[in-house]
Each structure stands twice: as C-alpha cells, then as structure tokens.
Amino acid sequence: MSLLFMGLTRYFFLLLLIVSCSPSFDEPVVLLEDYTIEDGFALEVVASEPLLVAPVAMDFDDKGRIWVAEMPGFMRNLEGTGEALRTGSIKILEDLDRDGVMDHAKPFLDSLVMPRALALVYGGLLYVESPNLWYVEIENDKPKNKVLVDSLYATVGNPEHQPNGLMMNVDNWIYNAKSNFRYQRKNGVWKKEPTTLRGQWGISHDNFGRLYYNNNSTQLMGDHVLPNRLVRNKFMVPKYGVDQVLTKDQRVYPLHAASVNRGYEKGVLDQDSLLTRVTAACGPLVYRGGMFPDDYDQNVFVCIPEINAIKRNIISFKDGLVEANQAWQGKEFLASTDEGFRPVNLSNGPDGNMYVVDMHRGVIQHYAFLSPYLKKISAQKQLDTIVDYGRILRIKNSNVPEREAIDLSVLSGKELVTALLDSNGWIRDRAQQLLIHKGKLEVVPEIQKLAIDSNNPLGQIHALYVLHGLDALTFNFLYKVVQDSSAEVVAHGLVLMENFVEKENLSKAHDIFKKLLGRNEGMIDLYLSSTIGVWADLDQELFFPVVYQLVQNYHDNEIVQEAIVSGAESILEPLDIYLKKRRDNENSGELTLLATSIDRKNNDKPNFIFSQKIAKADSRTNGATLFRQICASCHSPSGEGITGLAPSLVGSEYISTHLEQLGLIMLHGLKGPLLIHGELYDLDHQMPGLMNNRDISDQDIADIISYITNAFSNRSRSLKAAKIKSLRDQKSKSGMEYTEAELKELIQPAP
Structure with missing residues (x-):
C-alpha cells in the first residue's frame, strides 16, 4: 500500500510538472444572459x-x-x-x-x-x-x-x-x-x-x-x-x-x-x-x-x-x-x-x-x-x-462555418492581387494598402488585368487605387477602363482622370465624356458633372456645351448642380456668362450657386473648412481659445453652424442685441423647438449649459461672449463676470434648459 501511495504521488507530481510547464491562458468567463440578438446570429466574448x-x-x-x-x-x-x-x-x-x-x-x-x-x-x-x-x-x-x-x-x-x-x-x-x-x-x-x-x-x-x-x-x-x-x-x-x-x-x-x-x-x-x-x-x-x-x-x-x-x-x-x-x-x-x-x-x-x-x-x-x-x-x-x-x-x-484564418503578412504580391477579389471588404482594403506600402511594382500587369475586368467591379475599384498608389496609372489606361465598365467603376475612373488634365488629353476626354453622357446613367452623369469644370478650365469652347447638356438634363437635381459648380472654381465668371445667355436657364440652380460662389469669392469668404481667418483672429484672447475648445465643435470655427447639429451664430439676435439672454443660454442651455434664421431645429436639438462645468468660470463665459460678439456680429459687446454670476440664479421654468419662448419673454428693447 505504501508503494501504491508512492506511485500515485510520483504520478500526480509528474502531472503537476507537465501542467505547470504548459502556457497559461487567462480567459475569464463572461455571461451574456442579459443580451438579446437577432435570430440566426451568435454573440461571443472575444476579450x-x-x-x-x-x-x-x-x-x-x-x-x-x-x-x-x-x-x-x-x-x-x-x-x-x-x-x-x-x-x-x-x-x-x-x-x-x-x-x-x-x-x-x-x-x-x-x-x-x-x-x-x-x-x-x-x-x-x-x-x-x-x-x-x-x-x-x-x-x-x-x-x-x-x-x-x-x-x-x-x-x-x-x-x-x-x-x-x-x-x-x-x-x-x-x-x-x-x-x-x-x-x-x-x-x-x-x-x-x-x-x-x-x-x-x-x-x-x-x-x-x-x-x-x-x-x-x-x-x-x-x-x-x-x-x-x-x-x-x-x-x-x-x-x-x-x-x-x-x-x-x-x-x-x-x-x-x-x-x-x-x-x-x-x-x-x-x-x-x-x-x-x-x-x-x-x-x-x-x-x-x-x-x-x-x-x-x-x-x-x-x-x-x-x-x-x-x-x-x-x-x-x-x-x-x-x-x-x-x-x-x-x-x-x-x-x-x-x-x-x-x-x-x-x-x-x-x-x-x-x-x-x-x-x-x-x-x-x-x-x-x-x-x-x-x-x-x-x-x-x-x-x-x-x-x-x-x-x-x-x-x-450561426448558419455558416467559420472562415479559415489568413495571415496577410506572408502573402506574395500575386496572392495579394487575388485578395482584392475577396468577399470580405476588410481583406480587400488591407490587400490594397499592402500592395501600395510594399511597392509591389512587379505585379502591376496582374493588377492592370483586374482593373479592366468588368466582371468584377469591386476588384476593379481596388485595382485602380492600387495603381494610383503605385503611380502606375495613365490617362490612356483610364480611358480604356471607363469604356465598358459599370457606373461605379466609371465614377472612380472619372475622378482619377483629373490627375491627367493636360492639353494633349483634351480631345480624348471630350470624346469619352460625350459617349458616357449618351449612356444616360444618373450615377455616371453625377461624376461627369463633378469633373467637367476642371477640364473646361483648359478649353471652355470644347467643354461648356457638355456642361450645358448636363444642366438641361438635371435642371431640378440639386446634387448635380452642386457637382457642376464644385468643379468650376477657376471658371465661375465665364460659366455664369455662358449659361445666362441661354434664357431657359435664367432661374436654374446652377446660376444661383454660381452667383453665390462669385459673391463669396469677391468677398474672400471661403467655405469654413478652407478658412484660417477665424482661427487666427483673437488668437491671444481667452475667449477665442475657449470658443474653439467648447463651441466650435458644434457651431464650426467660423460660427456658420453645422447642418443638422447647431445653428449659425452669424447675425443671431442673441449675439448682436440680447446679451443677457445669451448669458442665460450659455449657463443653463437651450432646447428646441427653435426657429433660427428661418430654419426649424426640433425637440432633439439641445445645447447643454455650462453651469456644472467647474472648469469654466464666470470670467471665462464673459470672455466667450466678448469674442463671439466681436467675431460674428457688427457690434462688439460684453457682459461683466459679476453679471454672469447673477444669471446663474435666474433659472428657467423647468429649472433646466431654457426654451426660445421663455427667452423671448425676457427680451427687452435694446437701448
């Protein structure tokens, strides 16, 4: 019995030694009993x-x-x-x-x-x-x-x-x-x-x-x-x-x-x-x-x-x-x-x-x-x-077998080209980037074959951008690609052709644009509209008739109108004159957009994404810094607002006239519905107040008011920190955010 005990002891010691030498894996068990997922799917904890x-x-x-x-x-x-x-x-x-x-x-x-x-x-x-x-x-x-x-x-x-x-x-x-x-x-x-x-x-x-x-x-x-x-x-x-x-x-x-x-x-x-x-x-x-x-x-x-x-x-x-x-x-x-x-x-x-x-x-x-x-x-x-x-x-x-794992880091250039056709978009995206990053010029012929294979439009799009990333695209190759490809591929082809806007390509570009226009496909025409102005900059006589045809075909399509004017920055005035000569376009959306763009250009007022003026103005003031930190994320750095999120501050009556109401909004917040500059912001749009932000002082709020009245109105004004302090106790009826109606009740005529 002693020998048996010694044998068992030696066995368990050996087993313990084997187990202790094995890798240990920390995989805590997390129960998902409180989770409900759509039938046919499984939810698992990965980490x-x-x-x-x-x-x-x-x-x-x-x-x-x-x-x-x-x-x-x-x-x-x-x-x-x-x-x-x-x-x-x-x-x-x-x-x-x-x-x-x-x-x-x-x-x-x-x-x-x-x-x-x-x-x-x-x-x-x-x-x-x-x-x-x-x-x-x-x-x-x-x-x-x-x-x-x-x-x-x-x-x-x-x-x-x-x-x-x-x-x-x-x-x-x-x-x-x-x-x-x-x-x-x-x-x-x-x-x-x-x-x-x-x-x-x-x-x-x-x-x-x-x-x-x-x-x-x-x-x-x-x-x-x-x-x-x-x-x-x-x-x-x-x-x-x-x-x-x-x-x-x-x-x-x-x-x-x-x-x-x-x-x-x-x-x-x-x-x-x-x-x-x-x-x-x-x-x-x-x-x-x-x-x-x-x-x-x-x-x-x-x-x-x-x-x-x-x-x-x-x-x-x-x-x-x-x-x-x-x-x-x-x-x-x-x-x-x-x-x-x-x-x-x-x-x-x-x-x-x-x-x-x-x-x-x-x-x-x-x-x-x-x-x-x-x-x-x-x-x-x-x-x-x-x-x-x-x-x-x-x-x-739950109804499909597991996909076998793939290590993209060990794939050859040809295998990465094949991966551009994978059913998984993650694989396609990563294969595209690896081909570019690794500079796989030796497989350019295979990528070109894929780029012209109209049976695989997704593969074509990825292939085109691999070639673009490798600087292996030419105008003549793109000309060939867009001949018979799907609308999606043609759209990307037209975008990439803009890298080759040169005099020697004008005739062929005009030829292919006319052919594409004849296909009468909305998606192709949209991207043709977006690029035509770039080519017209080199030859207005050749390309303006194509612009006019697009204007005629899409006179009630606001997105196409935006596409046309977007590509026409360098020819705004001549295009405006050209279209005005055709009486049936007197009230077209393109003319309205052109007029607005010309006015903004003359007044040096670019889209705020290009503007650096507001960012530089008052850069040494606390108000400007705080505005960019707290307010600009919703109202934009230029104060022009962001569609669907926050209204424009430019010209707002609260900024130009009613400073105490502005102070109340900043402290206590504002909730919809709001009618601002003729645009209705509904109940879902709420601006939270800064009352509970311990990092924002009364002086900080006064500094912000001073900055925005100077930047977004024609009348620079301010409130003292002491006034901001008194407004903290002036609660709305609900004790939370103010409504527009409540603010209007408080408005007194300005002196």
Whole structure:
C-alpha cells in the first residue's frame, strides 16, 4: 500500500510538472444572459477584463490580432476627475491557444492621456493622444521612430467633441469624425487636406467609398458622393450632397428603462419610462464582411450605448445616391438590460464577423454635460461603480462555418492581387494598402488585368487605387477602363482622370465624356458633372456645351448642380456668362450657386473648412481659445453652424442685441423647438449649459461672449463676470434648459 501511495504521488507530481510547464491562458468567463440578438446570429466574448479596461477603438493587424485603445480616465466618477492622468494605453490582444478568445495582452504604448483612436497603416500605427496625431513604426511589436503628424489634430476640449476615427478609405485617404481634415502618407511624407466636417464619434465607408457617420441625436448621416467631390470650389458650401441625414427615423426600442441624461424632459421617455429617440448614437459601421446573409450586405449598424443596444439600418442605392431605413420597428439588432454594456465602436473583422467595442462603463456622459437628473440616478443605481471593465464582443452568422484564418503578412504580391477579389471588404482594403506600402511594382500587369475586368467591379475599384498608389496609372489606361465598365467603376475612373488634365488629353476626354453622357446613367452623369469644370478650365469652347447638356438634363437635381459648380472654381465668371445667355436657364440652380460662389469669392469668404481667418483672429484672447475648445465643435470655427447639429451664430439676435439672454443660454442651455434664421431645429436639438462645468468660470463665459460678439456680429459687446454670476440664479421654468419662448419673454428693447 505504501508503494501504491508512492506511485500515485510520483504520478500526480509528474502531472503537476507537465501542467505547470504548459502556457497559461487567462480567459475569464463572461455571461451574456442579459443580451438579446437577432435570430440566426451568435454573440461571443472575444476579450474582457482584466486583459483590457475601457476600450474605445480597435483595429486588426495583418496577422488578425486586435489592437485596442483604452481610455480608463474617462468618467471614473460622477465628478469626472482624473482625465489628465496618464492612465491610457494601446495594447495588442492575442489568442495564443487559437480557440477564438483572446488570452494575452501585450502593451504597445502606455502612460497615455485619453487615447481615442488608432489605425494600423503604412506598416506602423497612427494614433491620437490629444491634441496630437502621432505615427510610430512597429518593430517586433515595439514602437520605433515616433513622428508627429499633426499637433492640432484634437485641440484641448471636451472629449465627446474631439476628432476621432482614423479610417482608411478606398481612395487611399484617412478620414475622421468630428474633423474637416484628411491625411495621407506618400513617399514618407504626410499630407493634410481640408475635407467636409463629418459626424461626432466613429466613421465608416461602403464598398464604393462613400462615408457614413452620425451625431448623438441623429443615428445615421452620410455623403451621397465620394469624398471631396463637392468641396473643390472653396467658395461653395454644399447643402445637398454631403452631411445628410440618411435615416430620418430616430426611434429606439430599449429592453429596459435605461438611465439617460434628459429623462426629465417631456417626450424623452414614454409612459413606461423607456427612451423614445436616440441621444448618444455613435460608432456606425457598414458591414462588408461577406459572412452575414445577403440582405445584410452593406447594412449600417449603429451603436446606441444609452439604451445598451446596436441598431441595424438597411441601405439602398439609386443613381449613385443613398437611401436608408431602420430594419425593424419595435426591436433592435442587439439589445441588453446590462447598463454596463456600452458599445462605442464597431469593426469588420478579417474573419468576416462583426466586432463590438464595449467600453463597459456605468456613466458615459461627460461631466460637463451631465445633468443633475442623470447624476442623481447614476448615484442611486451606483452606475459610477462600473469602471474597471471592458469587452470586445464578436457577432457571427450561426448558419455558416467559420472562415479559415489568413495571415496577410506572408502573402506574395500575386496572392495579394487575388485578395482584392475577396468577399470580405476588410481583406480587400488591407490587400490594397499592402500592395501600395510594399511597392509591389512587379505585379502591376496582374493588377492592370483586374482593373479592366468588368466582371468584377469591386476588384476593379481596388485595382485602380492600387495603381494610383503605385503611380502606375495613365490617362490612356483610364480611358480604356471607363469604356465598358459599370457606373461605379466609371465614377472612380472619372475622378482619377483629373490627375491627367493636360492639353494633349483634351480631345480624348471630350470624346469619352460625350459617349458616357449618351449612356444616360444618373450615377455616371453625377461624376461627369463633378469633373467637367476642371477640364473646361483648359478649353471652355470644347467643354461648356457638355456642361450645358448636363444642366438641361438635371435642371431640378440639386446634387448635380452642386457637382457642376464644385468643379468650376477657376471658371465661375465665364460659366455664369455662358449659361445666362441661354434664357431657359435664367432661374436654374446652377446660376444661383454660381452667383453665390462669385459673391463669396469677391468677398474672400471661403467655405469654413478652407478658412484660417477665424482661427487666427483673437488668437491671444481667452475667449477665442475657449470658443474653439467648447463651441466650435458644434457651431464650426467660423460660427456658420453645422447642418443638422447647431445653428449659425452669424447675425443671431442673441449675439448682436440680447446679451443677457445669451448669458442665460450659455449657463443653463437651450432646447428646441427653435426657429433660427428661418430654419426649424426640433425637440432633439439641445445645447447643454455650462453651469456644472467647474472648469469654466464666470470670467471665462464673459470672455466667450466678448469674442463671439466681436467675431460674428457688427457690434462688439460684453457682459461683466459679476453679471454672469447673477444669471446663474435666474433659472428657467423647468429649472433646466431654457426654451426660445421663455427667452423671448425676457427680451427687452435694446437701448
């Protein structure tokens, strides 16, 4: 018996030794019992605490590993203290035992202050640590050769309103939410260009290259046209082709009575205390993974963290324009009763699945905007104790087998060309960028074959931009591509042809433009309209008749009108004269746009995305600095407002005349409906007050008023800090935001 005991002891000791020498994998079990997802889909936990805390953005590398930005300093308590501490980091999450769950976290960068976005591009990492945009090379999973790309990327201010996103688009440019700049690295040199100001948090693109985004109260917005097609005339401000509300329905369908910031407002909650409309929409994603059912292809999913849910929108296209509608009434694609579930970003994965960045935090409303109502409820529910958590979730189609993992880093040039035809948009995008970054000139013939293969339009588009990135495109090649390709490919071909606007190409360009016009396809005509003015700059006699034909065909199409004038900055006056000679165009939209552009040009008043004047004016004053930090994110740096978000300040009666009312608005906030400059802003538009922002003093508010009256009205005026202090006690009837009617009751005739 003693020998048996000794034998068993030796066996268990050997077993313990074997186990102790094996890798240990930390895979905490997180139950998802409180989560409901659409039939046919499965929800899985990919990573969770303690591997990560408060994730806000993610990306995949070529090996399929997850890189994640953590922002644990955001709202750790109801006072919002600790934002300036260096607690943020960027980590690499790995699945060492290959079971689909991350079990190892490798720090890449730490001691960061509120990192908010990242993107794996050009063989390195692009990331944001406000106010800077940084790029760092990667060597053996370690940072190397850090480069400052932009020192003014996200200037100091409210973290809910700072630029973010860092999304590489099909056109080889990196776009952002809450920013009017795009970025690109070419031959080791970083480029920064103005672009349309888009959204608030999160950005995505479809297969064609259109951009999608949103703001807190508007769940889905986007552009009908490719980026920068309507802002090349810097004296025109487009109103119809970009920055459009795509899904008019803002209704939400929570599973429970979630805690929201303005639940005290009439109509915000229904009779069951359920939120009725979005208040914190963010992180939109066009699903392009190729693994969901066909009717889910290019659907746009939107994070609705205030009700712990994700919404599905169905997108359709007509003549190149976008239409969108909620997929269902009465339910969401994914919803939970877990108030810690805070989806803030979504991502397509290399496996074709959709990934959810769950910040998993109790309080996600920044303290500067946190209403006393939500603060009280959060304390009662102890939501402020949900802080040291974070999840990455995976959404899969339950009815298809798993896709085999692919390591793009080891693929040859020819294999990367083949990957441009993959059903997964993530694979296509990354293959495109790898071919460019690695300078795969040896496979240019194969890429050219793909670019002219009209049986694969998606592959054609990617191939064209690979050739463009490799400087391997020619006008004659593009001329060949657009002959018989689909409308989508022709559109990109016309855009890329602008790189070859030269006298020797004029005749062939005119020839192909006339042929394309004869196809009578709305999408082709839209992009032909956007480019014709650029060619007409070299030969008005040759191309003005084509412009006139487009004007005749689309006399009631505002987007085509914007496209024509956008490409005509250098010929505004002669084009205006040419069209005016034709009497049937006396009241055309083009003439109105031309007249407006000419007037803005004569008065040197460009679209604010190009303007530097406001940024430079009063740069030494506290008011100017505070305005850019706090107000410009909604009202724009020029004070001209942002469509669908905030009205123009220029010429406002509150700024030019009624300063005390302006002080009340800044302190206590303003809620709709509002009728400003003839435009109605409805109940969903609310400006939060600065009453509870402990970092903003009475003098600061007085300084802001002094600045904006000087910058946006013809009468510079100010209020003293003592007056601001007295206005703090002048509450609205509800004790919360003022209404326009209440303010008008207070207005007295100016002396």
